[in-house]
Amino acid sequence: MNKQIAGYINEHLDEILERWTIKMEDEKDDRFFQIMSEKVIDNTVREFGELVVFSLTESEEVYRVKLNDFSVKIVRYGWSVTFVLKALTNFTHVLYDKMNEDGYLNEQNIISYTEIMTNWITPLTHSIVEAYSNVWDRTVHLQKMALQELSASLIPMFDKISVMPLVGTIDTERAKLIMENLLHGVVKHRAEVVLLDITGVPVVDTMVAHHIIQAADAVRLVGAKCMLVGIRPEIAQTIVALGINLNDFTTTSTMQRGVEKALALTNRAIVEVKDK
Structure with missing residues (x-):
């Protein structure tokens, strides 16, 4: 049949x-x-x-x-x-x-x-x-x-300055991996300033902010300073609306400004060299 x-x-x-x-x-x-x-x-x-x-x-x-x-x-x-x-x-x-x-x-x-x-x-x-x-x-x-694999590596940018680009949604499991790689990278590269770039993070809610604050606190415990860069206008509005306290952070809207502040913290600056 x-x-x-x-x-x-x-x-x-x-x-x-x-x-x-x-x-x-x-x-x-x-x-x-x-x-x-x-x-x-x-x-x-x-x-x-x-x-x-x-x-x-x-x-x-x-x-x-x-x-x-x-x-x-x-x-x-x-x-x-x-x-x-x-x-x-x-x-x-x-x-x-x-x-x-x-x-x-x-x-x-x-x-x-x-x-x-x-x-x-x-x-x-x-x-x-x-x-x-x-x-x-x-x-x-x-x-x-x-x-x-793509979004949890600490990359040396200059001497004493490193950056970690974050991409995609950050959940508890990824936050743990980010924390481990961040601390390991700070010690390995002897970083004094770490830039956390959240340009590729689509949403920053209370949980994500909590993970970022924890990461910054952990970086401070090993003797480095953490900066938050890549804060888009919509992310800034969300952070304000949620009442998330980022007062202990140095924050910038772009990587370029973050690098300039990081260089200043390490007593350096980018200067223009004029042709003779």
């Missing part, structure tokens, strides 16, 4: 996918069909239809390979779990309506076909969501590792 359903889907795949695409375009909470090119949409829709057929006709090993490849693709496209579930539900409805229109379903077989489709779509849903979740978790983990 599964092969009969698979055969029917294959025979009418183009029309089924066309109807399914129209139905999915009406889902207003996902922008996949609005922002992707027609070629990408057509290819993805075709792969989705083939995946459904594979679940009925191919071996578990072949199906799993196809399923994993498709899951990687839809994670990259930003499909949410909700959108994936709606896609499966809508495909089932379109298939049922099409079979009913063609007279494929009748009083004699509708109960058995409905039972078969239910028993087929439930494990299919579970397997797709499981594969999607695994790929998504792996992607998030890799992105998190990459972000940690």
Whole structure:
């Protein structure tokens, strides 16, 4: 019976996918069909239809390979779990309506076909969501590792002056890594002034400010001074609105001004050399 359903889907795949695409375009909470090119949409829709057929006709090993490849693709496209579930539900409805229109379903077989489709779509849903979740978790983990590696290094700029550029959201785990690298770098480079550059931090809330203040206090304990640079106007407004106390900080809006103040703290200055 599964092969009969698979055969029917294959025979009418183009029309089924066309109807399914129209139905999915009406889902207003996902922008996949609005922002992707027609070629990408057509290819993805075709792969989705083939995946459904594979679940009925191919071996578990072949199906799993196809399923994993498709899951990687839809994670990259930003499909949410909700959108994936709606896609499966809508495909089932379109298939049922099409079979009913063609007279494929009748009083004699509708109960058995409905039972078969239910028993087929439930494990299919579970397997797709499981594969999607695994790929998504792996992607998030890799992105998190990459972000940690990119945004927590103390870089010597001048003698006694170092800078740490911070990029992305700062959570408790990242704050711990930043603190460790910061203290290790201050001792290693014998820094007297450290510039914390928050230009790449999208949001500074109470928690982020708390982590930054802790980092500054720790730097002072090892004999250096911490400066906060890269404070954009919107960040300044947020800090004021939240009542965050940064009075113990030297703060500047740009790295350039921060470097000038850091040089002054170490009894140096940038001077213009005139041609003789």
